[in-house]
Amino acid sequence: MTEQTNKTLLPRGVDAANFEQALAKFRKLLGEENVLVKDEQLIPYNKIMMPVDNAEHAPSAAVTATSVEQVQGVVKICNEHKIPIWTISTGRNFGYGSAAPAQRGQVILDLKKMNKIIHVDPDLCTALVEPGVTYGQLYDYLQENNLPLMLSFSAPSAIAGPVGNTMDRGVGYTPYGEHFLMQCGMEVVLADGDIYRTGMGGVKGDKAWQVFKWGYGPTLDGMFTQANYGICTKMGFWLMPKPPVFKPFSIVYDNEADIADIVEMIRPLRIAQIIPNAVVIANALWEAGGISVRRSDYISEKGATPDAVIEKIIKDKGLGQWNVYAALYGTAEQVEVNWKIVTETVKKSGKGRIVTQEQAGDTQPFKYRAELMSGVPNLQEFGLYNWRGGGGSMWFAPVSQARGSECDKQKVLAKKILNKHGLDYTGEFIVGWRDMHHVIDVLYDRTDPEETKRAHDCFAELLDEFEKEGYAVYRVNTAFQERVAQIYGPVKRKVEHAIKRALDPNNILSPGKSGIDLANKF
Known part of the structure; x- marks a missing residue:
């Protein structure tokens, strides 16, 4: 006998009888074990970190597909019964809405069991994978097969995956850190069940699907990212050859007002590819959280953390107000030349202390930053959630030009709004070629209703005030x-x-x- 669903939780516009018919068809297609309707089975899909009630994002059911053919079958059933599905893959999407659906009652389509590494070409440095493949799994595959290739991934990397991260246009910390730029070839199941392959993928017998992005006619890959026009079931992407020499380093700054000068110094080095990877400029509290420092160890009062307390943490943990992380890649000769340019540029600026891997050793946070820049997955940055505790997190990520004046303006505005609502500025700038991703983790105690309301109001005000200044975010949680x-x-x-x-x-x-x-x- 099948488990009855909760009749009070149904997809929008779907009555109970129609929903039960759809579930029966899902069970026949996928197997009983791949159709989840019990409350305890759905708990992992409803652990949100946003300042709204869990009920607003509660799924009515979850189904797990194991093949492209099953995904086609799922969308056919959904069309017949007008069932809305919310597709997820491997990652938890913390800070951007978690795995919960955007709207109450949607059915989760979970692709984590589609986890085949279909092909890795060590000569052309390409990969083709299914959406359930994690970065940790792919890293292990490269290591086990002794393939001299490097991955690029977001910070909490081991449990995330290249398909999900690229579909939301995530970024990484190696020279291949612009992940959508490095994507090459998608297989997409459309809403009517048709299979569409982008680029060269539609040519019978073609061997260039993972090496030539454009194909013929309109290039539509980007249309499927951050969108709901299809379900990506395979993705190709480019891998970076592991360089003979990898030289990570940090530059420590003691003055919070130095951010403008830091960016002005870094931008020419990035555009010229002297520094080829995305440069991170992390503030003190970001770094403290990343090494699991707890606010409660220093202060018990609610509200924004006073500057004097932040200074104490900086002194105790050996951090800077700003902590810059970058790396050089290439032959010994290339790295030597570029290292000379970097050190002379820093010296000429008259600010900042360079720290090399030889000096830092295995100390944190240098170690995990070096791992990110060298393609070694880790989960270190989840330590941020220990800063305030209580499980509340929203990423606020406005984009700007890579100009010092822009970054200083954004930092001052963000800190003012966060502190006004009794929250801390915990942020980092990621310097692309010409852009800045200003990533701020709005951390709060979700178990405290009053602080949760403040966090909601704070996030809304951040969006409003940044819009007035001509700034917008490039990703956001499902509630906003x-x-x-x-x-x-x-x-x-x-x-x-x-x-x-x-x-x-x-x-x-x-x-x-x-x-x-x-x-x-x-």
Whole structure:
């Protein structure tokens, strides 16, 4: 006898009888064990970190597919019964909404069991994987097969995966850190069950799917990222050859006001590729949290942490107000030349203390930063959640030009708003080629209703005030997706919804993702 579902929790616009019919078809297609409806089975899919009630993002069920054919079968059933599904893969998506669906009652489509490493080419340095493959799994594969290739991944890397991270346009810390740029070839199950392959993938017998991105005609890969037009079931991407020499280093700054000068110094080195990887400029509290320092060890009062306490933490843990991390890659000759340029540039600036790996040894946080920049997965950065405790986290990630004046302006504005709401500025700047990702973790105690409300109001004010200054985030948690979509303007939304109507007229694929939902007017 099948387990009955909770009749009070149904997908939007679906009655109980229709939903039970759909579940029966899911069970026949996927097997009983791959259709989850019991409350205890759904707990992992409803552990959110946003300042809203869990009930707002509670799934009605979860189904687990193990093959492309099963994914096609799932969307066919969803079309028949108008069942909305929310697709996830390996990662937890902490800070961006976790694994919970965007809307109450959506059915989770979990792809974690589709975890085949289909092919790795050590000569062309390419890989083709399914969405359930984790960075940890892929790293182990490279090590076991003695392949001299390097991965690039986000900071909490071991449990995340290249497909999910790239589909949300995540970034990493190696020269291949712009992950979508390094993607090459997608297989996508469309809402009607058709399989679409981007680039060269549609050519029968083609061997260039993972080496030539463009194919013929419109290049549509980007259309499927941060969107809900299809379900990615395979992805190709490029891997970096492991260099003969890897030289990580940090530059420590003691003055919070130095951020503008730091960026002005780093930008020319990044654009010229003297420093080829994304440079991280992390503030003191980010670094303290990353090594699991607890605020309660220093202060018990609620509210923003006073500067005097931050100075005490800096002194105790040997941190800077700003902590810059970068690396050099290449032959010994290349690294020697570029190292001379870097050290002379820092010396000429008159600020900052360079720390090398030989000086830092295995001390944290240098060690985990060096691992990120060398493609070794770890989970160190989850230590941030110990800073305040209580399980509350929202990433606020505005983008700007890589100019010192822009970064100083954003830092001052963000810190002012966070402190106003009794929260701390815990942030880092990631210097791309010409852009800055300003990543701030809005940390709060979710077990405290009053602090949770402050966190919600704080995040809303950050979005409002940054919009007034011409800034917008590049990713956001599911509770604020509609609000961020508004910032990008009506024409963009009109185009996105036109594509949605053409490809998914029944609105079954992740309604609400990035604010794209045919049920809503805008």
